[in-house]
Amino acid sequence: MPEGIKDKVAIIGMGCTRFGELWNQSPEDLMIDAFKEAIEDAGIEKKDIQAAWQGGPEFTSVNIGDSALPLSQALKLPFIPVTKVENMCASGSEAIRGACYAIASGACDIAMALGIEKLKDTGYGGLPEFSHWAVIGTKHRIIAANQTAPGMYAMLATRYFNRYGIGPEEGKRMLATVSAKSHHNGALNPKAHLRREVTVEQIMNAPIVAWPLGLFDCCGVSDGAAAAILCRADMAKDFRPDPVYVKALQIAATSGEEEMFNDFDYTHVECTTRAGARAYEEAGIKNPRDEISMAEVHDCFSITEAVTMEDLQFSPRGKVKDDIMGGRFNLDGAQPIQPDGGLKCFGHPVGASGIRMVYEMYLQLQGRADKRQIKDPKYGLTHNLGGIPYRAIVSVIIVGL
Amino acid sequence: MPEGIKDKVAIIGMGCTRFGELWNQSPEDLMIDAFKEAIEDAGIEKKDIQAAWQGGPEFTSVNIGDSALPLSQALKLPFIPVTKVENMCASGSEAIRGACYAIASGACDIAMALGIEKLKDTGYGGLPEFSHWAVIGTKHRIIAANQTAPGMYAMLATRYFNRYGIGPEEGKRMLATVSAKSHHNGALNPKAHLRREVTVEQIMNAPIVAWPLGLFDCCGVSDGAAAAILCRADMAKDFRPDPVYVKALQIAATSGEEEMFNDFDYTHVECTTRAGARAYEEAGIKNPRDEISMAEVHDCFSITEAVTMEDLQFSPRGKVKDDIMGGRFNLDGAQPIQPDGGLKCFGHPVGASGIRMVYEMYLQLQGRADKRQIKDPKYGLTHNLGGIPYRAIVSVIIVGL
Numbered sequence: 001m002p003e004g005i006k007d008k009v010a011i012i013g014m015g016c017t018r019f020g021e022l023w024n025q026s027p028e029d030l031m032i033d034a035f036k037e038a039i040e041d042a043g044i045e046k047k048d049i050q051a052a053w054q055g056g057p058e059f060t061s062v063n064i065g066d067s068a069l070p071l072s073q074a075l076k077l078p079f080i081p082v083t084k085v086e087n088m089c090a091s092g093s094e095a096i097r098g099a100c101y102a103i104a105s106g107a108c109d110i111a112m113a114l115g116i117e118k119l120k121d122t123g124y125g126g127l128p129e130f131s132h133w134a135v136i137g138t139k140h141r142i143i144a145a146n147q148t149a150p151g152m153y154a155m156l157a158t159r160y161f162n163r164y165g166i167g168p169e170e171g172k173r174m175l176a177t178v179s180a181k182s183h184h185n186g187a188l189n190p191k192a193h194l195r196r197e198v199t200v201e202q203i204m205n206a207p208i209v210a211w212p213l214g215l216f217d218c219c220g221v222s223d224g225a226a227a228a229i230l231c232r233a234d235m236a237k238d239f240r241p242d243p244v245y246v247k248a249l250q251i252a253a254t255s256g257e258e259e260m261f262n263d264f265d266y267t268h269v270e271c272t273t274r275a276g277a278r279a280y281e282e283a284g285i286k287n288p289r290d291e292i293s294m295a296e297v298h299d300c301f302s303i304t305e306a307v308t309m310e311d312l313q314f315s316p317r318g319k320v321k322d323d324i325m326g327g328r329f330n331l332d333g334a335q336p337i338q339p340d341g342g343l344k345c346f347g348h349p350v351g352a353s354g355i356r357m358v359y360e361m362y363l364q365l366q367g368r369a370d371k372r373q374i375k376d377p378k379y380g381l382t383h384n385l386g387g388i389p390y391r392a393i394v395s396v397i398i399v400g401l
Numbered sequence: 402m403p404e405g406i407k408d409k410v411a412i413i414g415m416g417c418t419r420f421g422e423l424w425n426q427s428p429e430d431l432m433i434d435a436f437k438e439a440i441e442d443a444g445i446e447k448k449d450i451q452a453a454w455q456g457g458p459e460f461t462s463v464n465i466g467d468s469a470l471p472l473s474q475a476l477k478l479p480f481i482p483v484t485k486v487e488n489m490c491a492s493g494s495e496a497i498r499g500a501c502y503a504i505a506s507g508a509c510d511i512a513m514a515l516g517i518e519k520l521k522d523t524g525y526g527g528l529p530e531f532s533h534w535a536v537i538g539t540k541h542r543i544i545a546a547n548q549t550a551p552g553m554y555a556m557l558a559t560r561y562f563n564r565y566g567i568g569p570e571e572g573k574r575m576l577a578t579v580s581a582k583s584h585h586n587g588a589l590n591p592k593a594h595l596r597r598e599v600t601v602e603q604i605m606n607a608p609i610v611a612w613p614l615g616l617f618d619c620c621g622v623s624d625g626a627a628a629a630i631l632c633r634a635d636m637a638k639d640f641r642p643d644p645v646y647v648k649a650l651q652i653a654a655t656s657g658e659e660e661m662f663n664d665f666d667y668t669h670v671e672c673t674t675r676a677g678a679r680a681y682e683e684a685g686i687k688n689p690r691d692e693i694s695m696a697e698v699h700d701c702f703s704i705t706e707a708v709t710m711e712d713l714q715f716s717p718r719g720k721v722k723d724d725i726m727g728g729r730f731n732l733d734g735a736q737p738i739q740p741d742g743g744l745k746c747f748g749h750p751v752g753a754s755g756i757r758m759v760y761e762m763y764l765q766l767q768g769r770a771d772k773r774q775i776k777d778p779k780y781g782l783t784h785n786l787g788g789i790p791y792r793a794i795v796s797v798i799i800v801g802l
Contacts, residue, residue, distance in 0.1 A: 002451065002507055002508060002509045002510045003507040004507060004508060005506050005507055005508050008506070008507070050403065051652075057467030057468070066458030066487050066488075066489050066492075067458070067487060067488045067489045067654075067787055067788065067794055068487075068488065068654070068794075069654065069655075069788070069792060069794065072654050072655070072656045073656055075656070076656045077654075077656050078655070078656050079653045079654065079655065079656075079671070079672065079675050080653070080654065081651075081652030081653065081654060081794075082488075082654045082794070083486060083487075083488060083495055083498075083652075084486065084487040084488060085484060085485065085486055085487075086467050086468055086469075086484075086485040086486075086487060087467075087468045087469065087483075087484060087485060088467050088468045091467075094484055097484075098499070098502075100506070101499075101502035101503050101505075101506040101508055102502050102506075103506075104502075104505075104506030104507060104508070105406050105409070105501070105502040105503075105504075105505030105506040106403055106404040106405055106406055106409070106505060107403060107405060107406050107502055107505070107650075108403045109403045249508075250482075251452075251482035251484075252480045252481070252482065253469070253470065253473050253478075253480065253481065253482060253483045254470075254473070254479070254480065255473045255474050255476070255477045255478050255479050255480075256470070256473070256474045270480070271480065274480050386468055387468070387470070391470065393468055393469075393470065393482075393483070
């Protein structure tokens with residue numbers, strides 16, 4: 001077992017733009033805004049950054065170019081290394097991982113991770129690429145061509161309901177309760193894309209996208225950018241009294257084979273289970289349900305959040321409904337989830353989401369989350385998922401003071 | 402100045418397919434072939450690999466997908482992290498960098514870097530993307546739309562000739578001598594794409610692509626894959642008696658601003674100069690002309706190799722002609738360059754090239770380069786360039802026993 005990177009790297013500054021339909025801001029504007037907030041928060045200057053990672057898949061127009069030069073050009077970062085990393089919707093956390101490894105390896109002392117997306121200009125501009133997804137191998141091509149993201153996640157819900165004996169109305173209500181909680185939190189967040197409370201009844205009666213997922217079970221499609229400044233842990237207190245340390249960073253990716261064509265139960269995401277377990281081992285966490293104070297998970301759909309609670313060991317298998325309906329994950333519950341509104345309401349500018357999640361954990365740990373503040377959090381967890389239930393890449397990051 | 406990664410990481414296995422027009426092999430076949438050679442060379446099994454990086458820009462069909470899942474799927478790598486890195490033609494060396502940092506950070510003990518490209522199936526299938534290159538900012542869009550790669554590199558030659566008083570015939574002959582040397586070396590390499598000797602006269606009389614660059618001044622457009630297995634330096638001798646150590650790994654990227662719109666002289670590539678100088682500092686090399694035994698540089702065009710000799714301090718500024726014509730860079734010269742034939746003749750499957758370069762240095766250091774063997778090399782250098790002269794990302798890696 002490798003030693004891992006626990007407590008080798010600290011976050012000393014972060015920035016995040018408002019997410020939403022940002023028609024009047026260019027990708028350059030968004031990158032500059034997130035960057036400026038981050039370096040001002042860290043109290044550093046541009047020249048202090050020794051390397052940078054840009055997260056963003058090529059789903060969308062802004063991440064075209066096959067390099068991270070859009071980042072170095074927008075910020076005028078002269079001659080430092082910039083690297084583009086891609087793992088679909090988990091690209092933002094890959095950018096943080098690149099910076100963490102560079103720092104922990106000794107290659108640099110201070111590094112930046114930045115994620116960016118302009119989805120609204122093009123309406124998932126890269127959509128034709130979805131049909132390319134699986135150009136390697138006939139079987140994958142067939143699957144990619146026949147299914148949409150809501151459709152693939154809807155099956156997670158129908159299988160889950162079936163396996164655990166949850167009726168249609170009962171299941172819809174459980175999922176609606178997940179989304180209502182995120183709408184409540186998003187309404188408290190001035191940077192969120194969707195800022196209004198929605199009732200469980202409104203959610204249950206909204207138009208269906210792919211049953212049981214209705215309009216309010218699906219996350220926002222947003223423009224936005226987020227950035228993090230990281231440094232060697234032993235330098236962090238030179239910059240601020242309250243740096244946030246990386247306690248664990250783990251990724252798991254399916255090869256597709258073992259889940260897709262054999263015995264995948266379609267009631268969980270195996271990569272989440274694996275990445276979570278590894279992260280707990282790295283951070284020294286024995287009981288995630290009690291020890292993880294709060295989390296931002298990849299709630300692309302309400303059912304994704306629900307099964308993630310089980311995959312991350314926050315709820316026992318098959319029992320997440322009790323925790324959802326009991327309010328465990330509410331802002332005033334025992335283990336708040338999506339305090340910033342999540343992908344659901346903060347929004348989902350793909351390349352930025354993994355960094356936006358860490359941004360909220362960072363603010364919460366420092367007591368800077370304003371109306372969303374959670375009392376005395378110890379550990380925050382982020383869960384960033386790329387792909388679909390049986391063909392996924394999942395990053396789990398645990399941070400603490 | 403950060404401490405760097407010198408002597409923290411070793412290469413214990415490498416693999417490389419034949420490069421060329423590989424119509425009868427799928428991308429999966431190529432990845433599997435490079436992978437199998439690499440793990441057999443390292444004497445490890447698939448289960449020993451703890452993380453992997455896939456290098457490849459989305460110029461071409463095989464690197465679509467916005468993730469490294471094509472890699473984990475082809476090799477059936479279950480649940481380990483896989484990450485896609487992109488920096489245009491320098492993507493292969495980015496994959497090695499990802500693995501190096503992960504190992505040196507403690508995140509893993511054994512990691513893999515793999516680069517892959519199928520260019521021939523689609524004829525630079527992603528070509529429409531070139532017109533996207535610079536969707537950020539009007540000025541870049543104009544430039545990208547108006548210039549081809551040969552055209553942009555041809556200007557490097559015409560400016561260089563002008564600045565140093567080299568006449569047209571004299572300049573053409575200098576460049577032809579560069580290519581003739583690579584054709585000689587490529588003919589000795591059973592895996593090379595272009596395996597025949599070509600005379601200086603043939604090269605000078607070949608059809609012009611963009612003056613002064615003719616057909617034989619341009620590198621091969623190829624299919625292929627290459628892979629490296631890396632591990633913690635302190636474990637390396639458990640696997641083989643002759644591991645190759647990473648002595649330096651540095652990258653420089655232009656922001657575009659400072660070179661493109663001000664005083665770029667267009668007779669060199671500033672990123673190469675910067676990345677090279679940093680790499681020499683990291684490796685503790687004072688006099689690169691004498692201390693670097695051999696190199697694989699990014700000879701996308703003959704002029705690129707020529708100016709790179711100056712940027713890497715192998716030749717004094719403005720004097721590379723003397724070294725080229727004097728045979729310094731020949732296989733039997735004082736400082737052999739492109740012993741495997743280079744991009745010119747080994748070929749240029751974009752995502753694989755940065756790793757292929759390291760493959761040759763690795764074989765040479767271990768005395769396994771057969772008819773191309775250089776006598777007692779101490780340090781080998783690779784130079785992997787993405788982009789164009791004034792908008793580039795350059796990786797320099799130095800390896801040694």
